Amino acid sequence: MNPAFSVIFLTTLIGVGQGLFVAMVTGQSISALGFLPEQSNQYYVFGSIVVIGFLIAGLVASFFHLGHPERAWRAAAMWRTSWLSREVIVLPLLMGAVFVYGLINYSEWNLSELGITNGFKGDLALIVGIAGVVITFALFICTGMIYACIKFLQEWSHPLTVINFTLFGLCSGFLLATLIAQYRAPDFVSLFGGCSLVFLLLVLITRLWSLYRNSKIRHKSTLQSAIGIRHNKIQQKSQGFMGGSVNTRDFFHHVGPIFFKSIKWIFLLLVFPVAMALLISGMMQQSVVLLAIAFGLQYVGLLAERWFFFAQANHPQNLYYQTIS
Amino acid sequence: MDMKPSKKQLALVIDLNVCVGCHACVTSCKEWNTSGISGYMSDDNPYGEDPTGNFFNRVQTFEVGEYPNTETVHFPKSCLHCEEPPCVPVCPTGASYKREEDGIVLVDYDKCIGCRYCSWACPYGAREIDEHQKVMKKCTLCVDRIYDEELPKEERKPACVMACPTNARLFGDVHDPDSNVSVAIREEGGYALMPEWNTKPANHYLPRRRTQRSINDDELVRADNPLNKEIEVSKPNFDEPSLDDSTSW
Numbered sequence: 001m002n003p004a005f006s007v008i009f010l011t012t013l014i015g016v017g018q019g020l021f022v023a024m025v026t027g028q029s030i031s032a033l034g035f036l037p038e039q040s041n042q043y044y045v046f047g048s049i050v051v052i053g054f055l056i057a058g059l060v061a062s063f064f065h066l067g068h069p070e071r072a073w074r075a076a077a078m079w080r081t082s083w084l085s086r087e088v089i090v091l092p093l094l095m096g097a098v099f100v101y102g103l104i105n106y107s108e109w110n111l112s113e114l115g116i117t118n119g120f121k122g123d124l125a126l127i128v129g130i131a132g133v134v135i136t137f138a139l140f141i142c143t144g145m146i147y148a149c150i151k152f153l154q155e156w157s158h159p160l161t162v163i164n165f166t167l168f169g170l171c172s173g174f175l176l177a178t179l180i181a182q183y184r185a186p187d188f189v190s191l192f193g194g195c196s197l198v199f200l201l202l203v204l205i206t207r208l209w210s211l212y213r214n215s216k217i218r219h220k221s222t223l224q225s226a227i228g229i230r231h232n233k234i235q236q237k238s239q240g241f242m243g244g245s246v247n248t249r250d251f252f253h254h255v256g257p258i259f260f261k262s263i264k265w266i267f268l269l270l271v272f273p274v275a276m277a278l279l280i281s282g283m284m285q286q287s288v289v290l291l292a293i294a295f296g297l298q299y300v301g302l303l304a305e306r307w308f309f310f311a312q313a314n315h316p317q318n319l320y321y322q323t324i325s
Numbered sequence: 326m327d328m329k330p331s332k333k334q335l336a337l338v339i340d341l342n343v344c345v346g347c348h349a350c351v352t353s354c355k356e357w358n359t360s361g362i363s364g365y366m367s368d369d370n371p372y373g374e375d376p377t378g379n380f381f382n383r384v385q386t387f388e389v390g391e392y393p394n395t396e397t398v399h400f401p402k403s404c405l406h407c408e409e410p411p412c413v414p415v416c417p418t419g420a421s422y423k424r425e426e427d428g429i430v431l432v433d434y435d436k437c438i439g440c441r442y443c444s445w446a447c448p449y450g451a452r453e454i455d456e457h458q459k460v461m462k463k464c465t466l467c468v469d470r471i472y473d474e475e476l477p478k479e480e481r482k483p484a485c486v487m488a489c490p491t492n493a494r495l496f497g498d499v500h501d502p503d504s505n506v507s508v509a510i511r512e513e514g515g516y517a518l519m520p521e522w523n524t525k526p527a528n529h530y531l532p533r534r535r536t537q538r539s540i541n542d543d544e545l546v547r548a549d550n551p552l553n554k555e556i557e558v559s560k561p562n563f564d565e566p567s568l569d570d571s572t573s574w
């Protein structure tokens with residue numbers, strides 16, 4: 001496929017936002033249980049604003065992909081059959097949940113206002129937060145399934161697609177959470193940084209697994225099945241037109257093999273060892289700057305990863321467009 | 326997603342045995358549809374540096390075999406109006422739909438948001454977004470011709486079918502076992518493209534068939550000749566009178 005930058009930014013940006021939100025709620029739950037010191041409400045409010053910022057940035061990026069963004073609301077119609085439609089519903093739902101979570105933290109509302117008292121500080125925020133985390137995972141599934149549900153894009157059509165989208169989002173979101181914690185809530189740094197490292201190692205395994213799987217794929221569609229002629233030697237002599245068309249532009253990445261391979265190495269390097277080294281040294285030196293560089297470089301690596309994810313998928317329609325004339 | 330099989334399923338059957346690759350269906354399709362309800366069909370820089378545009382139908386050419394045993398196959402390709410169209414359930418807006426009444430797969434341009442997802446979900450590359458109107462376009466099976474009562478009955482067919490000089494394109498209801506298309510599929514080996522994805526294309530293709538007779542040598546020369554029918558009959562010499570010289574008719 002030809003990677004579309006709008007979609008690359010959409011999936012990576014909302015991934016960061018989702019991961020960051022999961023981190024905030026995790027931190028708040030653990031401190032409510034008393035394992036870590038309590039943090040100020042401003043910290044959670046600030047975090048929620050950053051999460052919403054990333055989600056909105058992703059949404060804006062996605063609009064660049066649409067021919068008619070003014071009609072985007074129509075995309076909520078077919079949630080029964082379409083994962084894209086489900087994503088279109090779940091994303092604003094998550095924004096709403098994060099907004100309410102931030103608002104509750106801001107106003108310091110508690111269940112005690114409803115006459116329910118218990119020992120937990122911020123109990124109402126936690127309830128909304130946990131509901132938000134459920135929505136976050138639903139969104140990861142929707143986003144991943146958009147790609148994983150197309151059977152004949154065999155590189156995508158596997159649970160690993162959903163798993164990788166989720167783990168990359170969590171890993172980058174927790175990394176950003178570490179950065180914010182270093183700045184606003186140092187008690188959380190080792191929790192978030194540690195989680196980010198765990199997700200990093202997990203996604204290293206699953207992404208390498210999917211790269212291995214993709215390198216071994218035998219494509220079910222062949223020129224023989226595409227035109228229905230049984231013969232080992234078939235050559236296209238003409239694709240029917242000399243100029244370009246959507247078919248020749250949209251479904252192939254149009255870069256040379258060296259560029260293509262180097263993107264793979266760039267993402268493997270930036271997302272994994274580089275980010276890991278910077279994260280660990282940032283945590284040890286308690287340096288906001290190092291953590292910021294770690295997040296920035298990992299995000300660039302994630303852009304490369306997503307580019308490669310799209311570019312590596314082989315669309316069977318390309319079988320019909322091998323030779324201009 | 327399992328779709329209820331529609332009562333009727335209109336479709337094309339394309340006979341690769343007689344297609345000569347003249348592109349008459351391509352041009353007549355573009356001509357009809359650019360001015361019809363599903364138009365326009367963009368055509369940018371048609372004579373310039375980098376021409377591009379929309380087509381609902383293309384004719385491609387393949388060479389099968391190795392020289393000198395090769396065969397040229399001209400291969401027209403348009404939306405196959407699949408009975409299990411993977412392009413339809415993925416559409417988030419419902420702009421892409423398959424008609425209950427005749428199985429034609431259509432796009433409602435007023436609902437389409439131009440997200441291209443359906444074109445990713447068609448294994449055949451039969452959907453092309455219009456870069457100007459920013460909506461998804463594809464073959465409509467000339468839905469604006471085939472029911473038009475203003476047209477004489479024999480012209481209520483897709484424009485490509487009307488244009489084909491070799492009758493390589495048949496049009497009809499593949500769910501009616503007695504229709505011309507069903508008979509052709511059944512009796513002449515009609516097949517579907519990329520059956521591996523279970524899209525159940527409604528359009529079918531008829532294979533190349535060599536018209537070959539197997540003749541033994543002894544069928545060309547009569548080996549035995551019991552009645553001596555083929556003995557040389559003696560002719561008169563040139564200077565001898567023949568029947569023509571003595572008789573006036």
Ligand code: SF4
Nearest residue numbers: 404405407410412447
């Ligand atoms: S050929 Fe492609 S566009 Fe047409 S119905 Fe089948 S999947 Fe959909």
Ligand code: SF4
Nearest residue numbers: 416437438440441443
């Ligand atoms: S491009 Fe239009 S028809 Fe295709 S999936 Fe998107 S909204 Fe539906």
